[in-house]
Amino acid sequence: MRGMGLPGQGAALALAASLLLLAACKKEENTYVPPPPPQVGVSQPLNITVTPYIDYTGNTVAVNQVNLEARVEGFLTDIDYVDGASVEKGKTLFIIEQPPYQAQLAEAQAKLKSLQAQRAYAQAQLQRQTDLAPKGFSTQADLDQARAKRDSLDADILDAKAAIDIATINLGYTEVKAPFDGVVTNHLQSVGALVGVTSPTQLATIVQIDPIWMTFNMSEQDVLRIRANMAKRKLTLRDIDKVPCEVGLMIEEGFPHMGHLDYAAPEVDPSSGTLMVRCIFENKDRALIPGLFARVRVPLLGQTGAALLVPDAALGTSQLGRYLLVVNKDNSIEQRVVEVGQLFGDLREITKGLTADDRVVINDTQRAIPGRKVDPQEAKIPPPPAASTKP
DSSP states (O other), rough: OHHHHHHHHHHHHHHHHHHHHHHHHHHTTTTTOOOOOEEEEEOOEEEEEEEEEEEEEEEEEEEEEEEEESSSOEEEEEOSSOOOOOTTTOOOEEEEHHHHHHHHHHHHHHHHHHHHHHHHHHHHHHHHHHGGGTSSOOHHHHHHHHHHHHHHHHHHHHHHHHHHHHHHHHHHHHHEESSSSSSEOOSSOTTTOSSSSSSOOOEEEEEEEEEEEEEEEHHHHHHHHHHHHHHHTTTGGGGGSSSSEEEEETSSHHHHHHHHEEOSSSOOOTTTEEEEEEEEEETTTTTOOOOOEEEEHHHHHHTTEEEEEGGGGOEEEEEEEEEEEOOTTTTTTEEOEEEEEETTTTTTEEEESOOOOOOOEEOOGOOOOOTTOEEEEEEOOOOOOGGBOOO
16 A cells, blocks of 8 residues: 555645646746847047038129010011020121121212212312412312312211111121020021011020029128128228128039139118128039029138037927937936027037036937936937038
């Protein structure tokens, strides 16, 4: 009987051991293991010397733009360009029928020759009367009449020469030429059309786009700042072309077009408190056309200074203002309210609230929660465009 009881006791002991082991496993499975701190990219602010500037928006304007018109009456006989083509100054674009004006010129030239012949005869008559008068074969009346005839023909010759000039001008008007280098729009009249009947007829428009202007309005405060900057550099208003400007279109990165100021209105508009200013820059590749909305900035040269720059994308906004996420010495996140300055490329200047030794979260900012620890990973802030910095 005792021998038969031993197997039951062993089974009970095995079952108890299994239950204890299962309970220990469940206890271990329910233990919370905190996740590792999230990794974020951090960097100290970029500490470099930058040139401050003033930003504006404006429009591109053609340096020259005129309508090409028919100034004489006639049928349009030739169009010697392709719509939208670039042409050089003096290129003949339209021709109005020339034979009538060539005939008028020939008629005026023939009349001049006739008058010159008559004048030669009148001069000979005057000389004859002058020679005969001392001998008593010519009266004073005959002498005066011969002189008047000669002088009258002199006047007629001047009139005939003027008629030749007018006929030459009118003949020249039959060729409509480009007054400057530019691009010609589509023609508005076809070959065979009668033009210039009662008034000048517009044939097309020519636009000069190289160089090109950029016009914008500058506030009174900025006008004073730029004038003070010029005075510091010992420049007068006559040296306005020494003030650089940089232009960029809405779809362009930065300000790739370089130019300089070339005009400022002589007075501030009292209704708006602004001054119209114009800059000029090269446009050899014709990337710009008149009428485009563009950005422009005017650097304040001679006023460079050190600045702390961080990626503009790293900045957040709250009810307290703009802020940055900063990693402290315990690798915890702090929300730092800052004051911002100008934008240099993709970098924003921080004027207050940040030091050069702070570690700023510039990547994975969504993982950085104020008050929590992070695993900071060193990142690098690329420098801004060279035009905004000074070595």
